[in-house]
Amino acid sequence: MPLSESFFASRFGLTERDLQNYLSDALSAGGDYADLYFEYLSTSSLSMDEGIVKSATQGVTLGVGVRVIAGERTGYAYSDDLSPEKIRKAARVAACIARGPASVIKTGFEESPRHNLYPMLRAPNETSLAGRVDLIQRADRAARAYDSRVFQVQAGYADSLRHVLVATSEGRLTFDRQPMARMSVTVLARQSGGQPQQGHSGGGGRVMLDFFLNEKTPEYFAREAARQAIVQLDAVEAPAGEMTVVLGPGWPGILLHEAVGHGLEADFNRKGVSAFAGRIGQQVASALCTVIDDGTIGSRRGSINMDDEGLATQRNVLIENGVLRGYLQDKLSSRLMRSAPTGSGRRESYQQIPMPRMTNTYMLAGESDPEEIIRSVPKGIYCANFGGGQVDITSGNFVFAASESYLIEGGRLTRPVRGATLIGNGPEALKYVSMVGNDLKLDEGLGVCSKEGQHVPVGVGIPTLKIDRMTVGGTAA
Amino acid sequence: MTELEKIAAGAVELALKSGATGAECTISESAEFEVNVRMREIESLKEAASRGAGIRVLAGRRGGSSYTSDFSKDGIAKMVQAALDLAKITTEDPHAGLPEECGRFEGDLALYDPAVAAIETQWKIDQAVAAESSALAADPRVSNSKGASFESHLGTRVFANSLGFVGSYRHSSCGLAAQPVAAQNGSTERDYWYTSARAVAGLENPELVGRKAAERALRRLNPRKIATQRAPVVFEPRTARALLGELFDAVSGSSIYRHASFLTGKLGEKIASEALTVIDDATLPGLFGSSPFDDEGVPARRTVVIERGVLRNYLLNTYTARKLGMKTTGNASRGLSGNAGVGPGNFYIEAGSQTPEQIIGGLKAGLYVTELIGGNANTVTGDYSAGAAGLWIENGELAYPVSEITIAGNLERMLMDLQQAGSDLEFRSSIAAPTLLVGEMTISGH
Numbered sequence: 001m002p003l004s005e006s007f008f009a010s011r012f013g014l015t016e017r018d019l020q021n022y023l024s025d026a027l028s029a030g031g032d033y034a035d036l037y038f039e040y041l042s043t044s045s046l047s048m049d050e051g052i053v054k055s056a057t058q059g060v061t062l063g064v065g066v067r068v069i070a071g072e073r074t075g076y077a078y079s080d081d082l083s084p085e086k087i088r089k090a091a092r093v094a095a096c097i098a099r100g101p102a103s104v105i106k107t108g109f110e111e112s113p114r115h116n117l118y119p120m121l122r123a124p125n126e127t128s129l130a131g132r133v134d135l136i137q138r139a140d141r142a143a144r145a146y147d148s149r150v151f152q153v154q155a156g157y158a159d160s161l162r163h164v165l166v167a168t169s170e171g172r173l174t175f176d177r178q179p180m181a182r183m184s185v186t187v188l189a190r191q192s193g194g195q196p197q198q199g200h201s202g203g204g205g206r207v208m209l210d211f212f213l214n215e216k217t218p219e220y221f222a223r224e225a226a227r228q229a230i231v232q233l234d235a236v237e238a239p240a241g242e243m244t245v246v247l248g249p250g251w252p253g254i255l256l257h258e259a260v261g262h263g264l265e266a267d268f269n270r271k272g273v274s275a276f277a278g279r280i281g282q283q284v285a286s287a288l289c290t291v292i293d294d295g296t297i298g299s300r301r302g303s304i305n306m307d308d309e310g311l312a313t314q315r316n317v318l319i320e321n322g323v324l325r326g327y328l329q330d331k332l333s334s335r336l337m338r339s340a341p342t343g344s345g346r347r348e349s350y351q352q353i354p355m356p357r358m359t360n361t362y363m364l365a366g367e368s369d370p371e372e373i374i375r376s377v378p379k380g381i382y383c384a385n386f387g388g389g390q391v392d393i394t395s396g397n398f399v400f401a402a403s404e405s406y407l408i409e410g411g412r413l414t415r416p417v418r419g420a421t422l423i424g425n426g427p428e429a430l431k432y433v434s435m436v437g438n439d440l441k442l443d444e445g446l447g448v449c450s451k452e453g454q455h456v457p458v459g460v461g462i463p464t465l466k467i468d469r470m471t472v473g474g475t476a477a
Numbered sequence: 478m479t480e481l482e483k484i485a486a487g488a489v490e491l492a493l494k495s496g497a498t499g500a501e502c503t504i505s506e507s508a509e510f511e512v513n514v515r516m517r518e519i520e521s522l523k524e525a526a527s528r529g530a531g532i533r534v535l536a537g538r539r540g541g542s543s544y545t546s547d548f549s550k551d552g553i554a555k556m557v558q559a560a561l562d563l564a565k566i567t568t569e570d571p572h573a574g575l576p577e578e579c580g581r582f583e584g585d586l587a588l589y590d591p592a593v594a595a596i597e598t599q600w601k602i603d604q605a606v607a608a609e610s611s612a613l614a615a616d617p618r619v620s621n622s623k624g625a626s627f628e629s630h631l632g633t634r635v636f637a638n639s640l641g642f643v644g645s646y647r648h649s650s651c652g653l654a655a656q657p658v659a660a661q662n663g664s665t666e667r668d669y670w671y672t673s674a675r676a677v678a679g680l681e682n683p684e685l686v687g688r689k690a691a692e693r694a695l696r697r698l699n700p701r702k703i704a705t706q707r708a709p710v711v712f713e714p715r716t717a718r719a720l721l722g723e724l725f726d727a728v729s730g731s732s733i734y735r736h737a738s739f740l741t742g743k744l745g746e747k748i749a750s751e752a753l754t755v756i757d758d759a760t761l762p763g764l765f766g767s768s769p770f771d772d773e774g775v776p777a778r779r780t781v782v783i784e785r786g787v788l789r790n791y792l793l794n795t796y797t798a799r800k801l802g803m804k805t806t807g808n809a810s811r812g813l814s815g816n817a818g819v820g821p822g823n824f825y826i827e828a829g830s831q832t833p834e835q836i837i838g839g840l841k842a843g844l845y846v847t848e849l850i851g852g853n854a855n856t857v858t859g860d861y862s863a864g865a866a867g868l869w870i871e872n873g874e875l876a877y878p879v880s881e882i883t884i885a886g887n888l889e890r891m892l893m894d895l896q897q898a899g900s901d902l903e904f905r906s907s908i909a910a911p912t913l914l915v916g917e918m919t920i921s922g923h
Contacts, residue, residue, distance in 0.1 A: 045815075049735075052568035057815045058559050059544035063527065074521040080528065080546045093524050133566050152735050188737060188857065196736055198857045238862070240885065240921040241705035271515065273623050273658050273667065353521060390851035390864070394623070394658055394667035395697075397881050399851035399864035421852050421862040421883050423921075473862045473883025473921040477705050 003109070006175045007163040008038050012082050016109055019167040021084075022066065023105050025091035027169055030100030031070040033331070034091075037308060038064045038082070038165040039350040042125055045158040048136040051144075056129070063350040066091045069332060070098035076353050106171035114174055114306040115313065117298045118206035123179035125161035127209050132157055135183060139218035143187050146226035149233065151196070152188035155222070157181075166310030174310040179206050180301065180457065182446065185221045189229035197235070199228030200403070203444025205301040216444065228385065228404050231416050238405065238420035238474025244380030245422065245470040246373055246408065249441035251386055253460035256291055256361050257449065258389040258398035259426045260284070264318050264326075265344075265356040265451075266333035268393050275396030275427050276324065284324045285430030288366055291319040293328060295343060295359030301445040302360035302459030309345035309354050316342045318361075322430075330356040348454040358449060362461035366436025370464040373435045375411040381472055382406045382413055383422070396426035402472075421473040429470065437464030481506065482645050484530065484548060485637035492534045492557045492639070497564070499535035499575050499639045500557075503772065503813050504528065507632035510598075514605045515624035517613075522598075531814025532556055536564040538573045542814040560814075572799040576809075579642035579774035586646075586777075587763040590676035593629050593649040601627040604653050604683045611687025612657035618698065619691045623656035623667055634768070642774040650675050650765070655687045659694040666700070666878075668693035668848070673905065675763050693847070696868065700880035703869060703922040709843035710884055710918045711836060711870065714901060716846045717910035721826060723854035723861065723888060724755070725908065728782055728790075729819040730797025730808075732856050739859040739889050740788060748788045749892035752829060755783040757792055759807065759822025766823035766907030773809035773817050780806045782824075794819050825909040828902035833912040836897050838873040844920055845870055846884065859888035865920075879922075886918040 008014040019036060026034035040062040047055045063080040064087055075097025077090040124132065139155035159181040167173050184202030201224035203216055212218060247255060260276070268274035276284065285291070295313025297303050304313050309331045317325045329337070330345030333356055346357035374382060382405060389400030401421045406413040442461035449458040478486065485502040492500035508526035512519060530553065531544035541563030545556040609625035628651065635645040652673030659666055670690035672681035712720055732738035740748060759767050759777035770776055773795055781789045793801070794809035794817045810820025837845060845868045852863020862885040868875040899912030 046566075052570055053566065054568070054570055054573075055540065055542065055816045056563040056567050057542040057544070058563060059531070059556075059814065061529065061544075061546050063546070073519050076521060076523040076525075078525040078527070090525065097519070097522055129563070129566050152737065154735075188735065190736075195739075196857050198737070198855065238885075240883075240919050242923050271623065272621055275665065351525065351527065353523065387853070388851060392667070392848075392850055392866075394665055395700075395866075395880060397850060397864065397866070399883070401851060401853070401862070418858070418860050419855055419862060420885065421864055423850070423864045423881055423883050425881055471881065471883060471921050471923070473864070473885050473919075475860075475862075475885045475887070475919045477707055477919045477921070 003173060006165060007040065008165045018084065022087050022091050023167065023169045025088050026066050026068050026095050027103040027105055028092065029095045029098040030103050031068045031098035033069040033169055035067050035166060035168040035309065036064055037350050040163040041160060043160040044125060046133055046136055048140050048155040051140060053133060065350040066094040067353060068094045068097050072336060073097050074332065074353055078351050105169040109167060109171050109173035112172045112174045112310055113312050114176060115296055117296060117303050117305055118179060120179060120208045123161045124159040124181040124209045125179065131209060135212050135218045139183065139185050139222040142219040142222035143185055143226045146223050147189065147230050149189040149191060149230060150187055150226050151190060154186040156184045168310060172310050174306050176305045178304065181207055183212060183218060183221050185225040187225040187229045189233060191233055197229050197232035199225040199232065201225035201228065202446045205299050205445040206303060207299050231404060235416040235418045237476040238417040239381060239472055240474045240477040242469055242471050244377050245467045245472065246377060246380060246382045247462060247465045248382065248384040249437065249439045249462060249464050251443040251460065252383055253362055253443060253462035254386050254389045254400050256363060256462065257358060257460050258391045258400055259424060259429050260291060260318060261358045261361045262391050263393055263396060263426045264328055266327040266329045266337060267356055269327050270333050270337050274393050279324050282324055283322050284427050285319050285322040286433040287322040288436045289319055289322050289430050289433055290364040292364065293318055293358050293361045297360055300360050300459050301447060301457045304359065307343045307345045308347045311341055311343045313343040313359060328356045328358065330354055346456050348456055352454050355451060357451065357456055358458050360442065360459035362440065362442060363463065365438050365440035365463045368435045368437050370437040370439050373437055373464050373466045374408060374413065376435065377408045377411060380408040382408050391426065397423065398426055399423045417474065423471045423473060432468040433465055434468050435466035439463045478643060479645060481633060481635045482637065482643050484553065485635045486643050488530065488532055488553050488557055489637050489639050491554065492532060495557060495561055496536065497534040497561060498537055500532060501575065501638040502530065502532045504530045504635040505632065505813060507630060509630050510601065511626060511628045512602050512605055513624050513626045514609055515622055517606055517610060519602060520624060529813050530556065532560050533814055534560040534564055535573060538569045538571060539564045539567045540573050540816060541567060544814040572796055575638055575640055576773050576775050576795045576805060579638065579640055580776045581644050581769040582760050582777040584760065585762065586767045586769060588675055588767060589647040589649045592677040593651050594631055596677060607683035608653055608655040608687040611684040612655045612691040615688050615691035616695055618659045618661045618695060619657045620660050621658040623658060625655040628652050636770065636774050638774055644770055644774065646769050651677055651680060653680055653683060653686055655690040657691050657694050659698055661698045664699045666694050666697035668697060697866065697878045700878040702881050703879050703920065705921050707917050707919055709840055710915045711843060711845045712913045713845065713847050714903060714911055716849050717913040718908050719849050721910045722908050725821055725824055726856045727888065728792055730791050730793035730801060731819050733791050734797055734800040737857050743788050746788055747786050749783055749786040750895045751785045752898050753783055753786055753892065753895050754827040756827060757782055757822050757824045761823050764823050764904050766821055771807045771809040772811045775805055775807040775809060777822060778807050792819055821907050823904060823907055823909065825902065826898050826911060828900050828911045829898035831897055831899055833899050833901055836899055836912055836914050837870055837875065840870050841872060843870040845875055854888050861886050861888050861891065883921040884918050885921065891915050
């Protein structure tokens with residue numbers, strides 16, 4: 001598709017000559033590289049609480065970010081006004097990072113290749129609101145119908161459609177239309193006179209509205225949230241101390257995101273501040289572990305046709321049979337480390353400088369039967385669902401918070417336990433993986449990753465995993 | 478009226494003309510500057526400004542919201558129409574509406590310092606370089622750095638509603654932070670220190686920020702993992718603040734009316750030890766949680782939340798107050814549009830009499846927590862579990878660093894078991910706490 005048929009050309013009259021001018025301004029004081037990131041983001045969100053649709057919001061933000069790289073330095077400025085004067089002003093501010101004669105930019109643009117991972121004529125954001133209101137009403141009804149102990153339901157739906165265009169001083173030009181949709185359900189349940197307990201579920205991706213009608217329905221998410229709340233009603237204190245931990249498939253893959261994913265982002269390694277710095281080729285996990293970061297899986301929340309620097313995303317092998325293979329690169333780090341790009345440069349919005357980030361991070365399936373894994377544990381804990389996690393890149397210590405877990409006693413799941421944080425050390429934790437299930441599952445599509453204040457959508461996944469040793473932060477010492 | 482006030486009032490008027498029975502409009506304008514340096518060289522420099530407007534309309538008891546960054550006449554009209562259209566798909570909510578009374582706190586809150594706008598870029602860069610250099614020079618073991626940064630923000634907040642309220646205020650802030658990395662015998666640890674203020678004169682000097690950051694990283698080197706046990710836990714102000722943040726959710730009206738807080742129905746009851754007094758006050762000059770009016774145009778005020786262990790007040794906006802049959806405490810908070818949530822003014826724990834040294838000195842053994850990783854409380858049940866790092870206390874002294882452990886308890890019991898609030902209260906952000914001593918928590922190690 002030529003530029004003239006792109007969103008920004010038809011909506012704002014953007015031409016190649018404009019892009020050329022802005023990039024020339026950006027490099028007017030020298031510098032090695034400049035790029036422009038145009039963004040037009042429309043969002044809708046609906047929420048239901050106490051059985052009524054309490055809020056409905058829609059909005060639009062737009063702007064352009066201008067970046068100049070000079071050696072290891074980055075200059076950045078943006079404008080929320082797409083008039084040529086304002087963009088040129090931003091370009092001249094970003095240019096201040098360099099000190100010298102103007103750099104010459106390549107004339108003419110070449111359209112770079114990108115994927116087509118979420119083809120759709122009409123994104124959810126472009127459909128009628130009534131259909132979307134129906135989704136949260138159905139979720140509310142289904143959660144209440146699940147069990148008479150359910151007494152509060154919050155159902156939310158949010159979608160967005162982001163148009164982006166990236167143009168670089170190297171003559172690369174790419175654009176994309178990035179839809180996203182997500183449902184979430186939070187349920188409170190209680191026994192008569194007892195303490196309430198909460199359950200939470202949700203999901204989505206870069207999908208059309210019919211995903212919620214045919215594949216993962218409002219009832220599916222509602223029942224799951226209600227089920228979790230009801231399970232918690234019988235939960236006992238979580239254990240404390242080191243023990244065998246079995247992680248269920250899917251969202252517990254947040255383990256990989258925290259334990260290894262962040263530590264393999266190239267910026268931290270280039271600066272030598274990651275616990276994984278300088279460890280390429282070393283054994284950092286048991287030989288059963290192969291960890292992939294893949295931005296090219298169709299319709300997934302963490303997938304993108306091109307990264308936010310205009311490069312096609314890839315399937316990157318991070319750990320292969322336990323050996324550290326590679327880092328996630330953005331433009332700046334791959335240039336400074338003389339490494340091949342990995343299509344991992346991402347940013348939250350036009351107001352932000354891109355950084356190396358994850359997309360969908362998962363472990364390949366192994367050969368063990370999940371039931372056999374549980375049977376092999378005399379005493380331990382099985383974690384089926386998690387809340388969030390966090391990592392200290394430098395020491396490598398990471399946490400993730402289990403929200404639905406069970407005691408394993410004599411090879412069987414016995415009682416549910418209350419929420420607890422698990423802690424481990426990135427370069428060590430995966431060495432204790434002793435069994436990998438044959439049941440790889442990706443998460444439902446709710447993940448948000450935060451780094452230096454920037455939030456981007458991501459995905460995770462694992463098969464059932466047995467970790468021989470990990471510290472569980474319950475209260476039952 | 479200022480230009481922005483006129484736009485906000487105009488949007489409200491247009492909404493009423495187009496059929497709304499009520500409307501409120503928020504405008505936010507902000508300019509940011511940020512420089513990051515690493516190993517004494519500039520790493521990135523960012524400077525830009527942006528603005529946005531949001532509206533919430535009421536059609537009887539139904540609400541709808543929208544926002545835009547397009548301030549043209551057409552852009553504002555489209556925003557108003559979008560909100561009106563959305564009000565058609567929401568449900569009647571008998572408690573929806575605007576506040577009973579609007580107005581502003583009349584004292585000078587010192588939210589804006591013109592000097593923040595006037596400082597030279599080079600001075601800001603120099604501050605960051607000086608902070609990082611000071612950290613790197615502190616000790617040969619400080620061999621690397623995640624960098625240092627200087628940030629400044631200038632902004633204007635405008636609010637208008639159909640009760641005739643129109644108001645705005647300017648605000649400023651600046652901050653300096655350093656994140657050094659220390660290494661010894663294969664152990665690598667980082668930490669940070671920062672200073673931030675609404676006025677340039679309120680910043681600590683960069684040498685001090687760098688030195689303090691370095692000291693913090695150095696004292697973490699070669700940590701031990703301790704045995705699983707129950708022990709007293711001392712939270713230094715930085716981690717005590719995080720713990721207090723969990724309590725905020727539990728006293729917020731939005732959790733209370735849904736029965737999603739362990740403090741639901743406990744007003745007037747003793748829920749904590751005598752050592753705990755918690756205040757929310759948006760009228761303290763120069764602080765980050767201060768503002769003349771909240772995000773619904775209700776004047777800022779001081780609310781006693783917990784008084785020597787007794788729960789006195791929840792923190793409310795107009796909606797949650799109506800749901801609970803109470804009066805708003807002026808804690809409405811929102812971005813640009815949507816229904817208001819509940820947010821803190823300056824939410825803090827009153828200082829006690831003992832210094833942190835005295836509190837630590839009184840313990841035979843215990844954990845001094847200097848960092849919490851992840852972890853959040855379950856507001857519904859009060860269950861609390863977090864990753865932690867810090868120093869082990871032996872015979873009243875900080876003996877050695879510990880890490881890769883968790884601390885866990887239940888907020889309901891931790892509040893009752895709060896034995897000391899230290900004398901070292903400082904307002905570094907809108908939530909602030911002094912050193913806190915909790916009598917016993919479960920520490921998970923090996």
